[in-house]
Amino acid sequence: MSGVTLSNVQKRFGAVEVIHGVDLTVDDGEFVVFVGPSGCGKSTLLRMIAGLEDISGGEISIGGTTVNDVEPADRGIAMVFQSYALYPHMTVEQNLSFGLRMNGKPRDDIARRVTKAASILQIEPLLARRPKQLSGGQRQRVAIGRAIVREPDVFLFDEPLSNLDAELRVQMRVEIARLHKELGTTMIYVTHDQTEAMTLADKIVVLRDGRVEQVGAPLDLYDDPANRFVAGFVGSPRMNFMAAKVVDTTPGSVTIETDNHGSARLTLPVRQAFQTGDAVTLGIRPEHFGGPDGDGTRLTVNVDVAEHLGATSFVYANMATGEQLIIEREQSRSEMGKTELTITIPPARAYLFDSAGDRIR
Amino acid sequence: MRSKSQTTLLRTVGLHAVLVPLALIWLFPIWMMIVFSTQPENAIFSSNLVLLPSDQFANNFALLQADTGFLRTVFVSIVVATVYTVVSVFLTSMAGWALARYNFAGKGVVLAIILGTLTLPYFVVVIPQFIMVARDFGLGNTWFALIVPPLFNSLGVLFMRQSFSMMPGELFDAARVEGVKEWQIFLRVALPMARPTIAALCIILFLASWNNYLWPLLINNRPDMMTAPVALGSLIGLTRVSWGGIMTGAVVLTLPMLFAFVVLQRHFVAGIAAGAIK
Numbered sequence: 001m002s003g004v005t006l007s008n009v010q011k012r013f014g015a016v017e018v019i020h021g022v023d024l025t026v027d028d029g030e031f032v033v034f035v036g037p038s039g040c041g042k043s044t045l046l047r048m049i050a051g052l053e054d055i056s057g058g059e060i061s062i063g064g065t066t067v068n069d070v071e072p073a074d075r076g077i078a079m080v081f082q083s084y085a086l087y088p089h090m091t092v093e094q095n096l097s098f099g100l101r102m103n104g105k106p107r108d109d110i111a112r113r114v115t116k117a118a119s120i121l122q123i124e125p126l127l128a129r130r131p132k133q134l135s136g137g138q139r140q141r142v143a144i145g146r147a148i149v150r151e152p153d154v155f156l157f158d159e160p161l162s163n164l165d166a167e168l169r170v171q172m173r174v175e176i177a178r179l180h181k182e183l184g185t186t187m188i189y190v191t192h193d194q195t196e197a198m199t200l201a202d203k204i205v206v207l208r209d210g211r212v213e214q215v216g217a218p219l220d221l222y223d224d225p226a227n228r229f230v231a232g233f234v235g236s237p238r239m240n241f242m243a244a245k246v247v248d249t250t251p252g253s254v255t256i257e258t259d260n261h262g263s264a265r266l267t268l269p270v271r272q273a274f275q276t277g278d279a280v281t282l283g284i285r286p287e288h289f290g291g292p293d294g295d296g297t298r299l300t301v302n303v304d305v306a307e308h309l310g311a312t313s314f315v316y317a318n319m320a321t322g323e324q325l326i327i328e329r330e331q332s333r334s335e336m337g338k339t340e341l342t343i344t345i346p347p348a349r350a351y352l353f354d355s356a357g358d359r360i361r
Numbered sequence: 362m363r364s365k366s367q368t369t370l371l372r373t374v375g376l377h378a379v380l381v382p383l384a385l386i387w388l389f390p391i392w393m394m395i396v397f398s399t400q401p402e403n404a405i406f407s408s409n410l411v412l413l414p415s416d417q418f419a420n421n422f423a424l425l426q427a428d429t430g431f432l433r434t435v436f437v438s439i440v441v442a443t444v445y446t447v448v449s450v451f452l453t454s455m456a457g458w459a460l461a462r463y464n465f466a467g468k469g470v471v472l473a474i475i476l477g478t479l480t481l482p483y484f485v486v487v488i489p490q491f492i493m494v495a496r497d498f499g500l501g502n503t504w505f506a507l508i509v510p511p512l513f514n515s516l517g518v519l520f521m522r523q524s525f526s527m528m529p530g531e532l533f534d535a536a537r538v539e540g541v542k543e544w545q546i547f548l549r550v551a552l553p554m555a556r557p558t559i560a561a562l563c564i565i566l567f568l569a570s571w572n573n574y575l576w577p578l579l580i581n582n583r584p585d586m587m588t589a590p591v592a593l594g595s596l597i598g599l600t601r602v603s604w605g606g607i608m609t610g611a612v613v614l615t616l617p618m619l620f621a622f623v624v625l626q627r628h629f630v631a632g633i634a635a636g637a638i639k
């Protein structure tokens with residue numbers, strides 16, 4: 001068992017730098033999720049930890065040992081790939097045992113590990129089949145089984161569920177969480193799906209364009225995002241952003257007025273100093289709008305589309321400027337069919353961001 | 362207005378009206394080869410066209426065997442083609458693997474040279490090759506010279522390279538993470554997965570060697586190393602051409618290959634498609 005430390009890790013492909021100095025500590029036994037949009041460098045970072053990509057700068061250590069120049073097989077890691085990467089010409093059992101056999105492990109040891117992995121993943125009935133004869137979910141289990149038989153210190157997952165349909169994805173997500181509880185091993189998990197990140201992680205690392213935007217527990221990221229990017233990425237549906245201007249300042253607070261939605265005014269406590277006229281962005285999550293008689297600033301919006309899911313409804317209010325509001329309403333049957341909706345923005349739930357996207361506190 | 366099935370029928374008839382004559386034109390020489398292998402020697406010169414087989418096959422074959430020791434030359438051809446195919450598949454696979462999976466200095470140049478040799482006609486190469494092997498190296502009339510110089514096969518290298526580059530890289534990454542050595546990855550993962558391509562390549566290489574006439578003719582004049590096509594060629598003398606023997610030998614050399622091709626055709630086509638299109 002061991003933790004993983006990255007210090008100032010960089011990666012260049014030729015002249016193009018795709019990872020710009022990442023610092024990160026993964027504790028022993030922790031479940032860490034790298035999340036970020038496609039192309040932000042999640043896979044590259046994971047493959048550098050695995051040893052499949054050279055490190056252009058900085059240092060990676062696993063279990064306290066620097067592994068920059070250590071072969072992948074000697075790093076104490078096992079990796080599960082997005083495409084499963086099962087050997088098509090081998091049975092499930094051969095797939096599980098291949099690496100061990102090639103490394104000359106004793107037969108009874110191999111048999112013991114394969115049996116154990118198969119029973120953890122409940123794939124015993126599939127051992128004689130070939131990958132072609134398995135469903136997507138079963139292939140995924142075999143791929144995970146192939147990682148388990150290595151008895152690694154650190155598991156690496158690269159978007160393992162992205163090829164599954166929605167229902168299976170939820171099911172496998174629960175299984176991976178169970179696996180982590182059972183094995184207690186350090187796991188680093190890459191996904192572009194924020195729901196997966198929120199549900200699985202002890203700690204989330206939000207990446208954008210090869211930089212770490214924020215590191216924290218899932219609910220900390222939700223409650224206290226460091227910037228507009230993280231605020232928009234964590235939570236579903238995403239946070240609403242409204243363009244606004246500073247209209248008044250006092251020491252310790254600022255009053256803003258939204259550009260759209262009938263110029264709603266809102267006074268928020270901030271430590272940062274502002275000038276009247278500064279452009280800011282107001283953020284509020286769909287689930288945090290209040291009803292017509294709630295606290296805070298009142299706002300009337302035109303309903304474009306309303307989706308009624310039973311327990312909750314989502315109301316979409318588009319502005320001519322392209323700004324869109326998504327409002328989540330519970331117990332909203334009485335509001336069905338309305339073309340106008342009055343809501344309130346509770347100041348305690350509002351976030352402010354400056355024009356660079358950083359959080360204003 | 363025509364119904365849909367009428368249109369389909371018309372199209373089928375039209376297609377067959379073109380394809381059937383083409384097939385017959387293609388089959389005619391093969392049919393005549395069979396016919397003359399069963400006719401007496403002089404039937405080919407008879408004034409009225411002979412279109413049907415007769416019963417002289419055994420006779421013709423006995424003459425052929427007496428003239429050339431034909432069975433031994435067939436045996437030599439089988440040995441040469443088999444060794445050639447096995448070794449060449451192995452070499453082209455390794456070269457294709459290196460070109461598909463590793464980056465090294467000069468890789469582009471190597472690829473360009475291999476591609477370039479494809480554009481050279483065989484006849485441009487064969488004479489310098491002969492001079493080099495026979496005169497400079499003094500290797501004429503050796504098994505080595507008979508088998509080795511044609512071994513390097515750029516088409517095979519490109520074929521195998523294509524097949525290996527189509528395989529998902531994560532598969533080999535997975536093996537690498539598991540501590541599988543590079544040569545084990547090649548032998549135990551990549552080669553088995555390339556089986557359809559290798560099957561197609563085997564057929565191509567075996568046929569190429571089986572049909573090769575010019576190189577064995579040039580490099581060898583030892584009777585015990587003579588290959589079957591060269592033996593047939595030797596029946597064309599200055600004053601007399603033994604057509605019965607040639608046709609009989611041609612039948613013996615062609616029909617097994619034709620049969621094998623028909624049986625293996627599915628693999629063959631699948632393999633070429635896998636190498637070329639995907």
Ligand SMILES: Nc1ncnc2c1ncn2[C@@H]1O[C@H](COP(=O)(O)OP(=O)(O)O)[C@@H](O)[C@H]1O
Nearest residue numbers: 013016018036037038039040041042043044045
């Ligand atoms: N082998 C490579 N050569 C050049 N650029 C690469 C290579 N692999 C990835 N990249 C680039 O690095 C960036 C990050 O890629 P990746 O780590 O795969 O993103 P993610 O997994 O987050 O979607 C992308 O811009 C991608 O184009």
Ligand SMILES: [Mg+2]
Nearest residue numbers: 042043044159
């Ligand atoms: Mg990726």
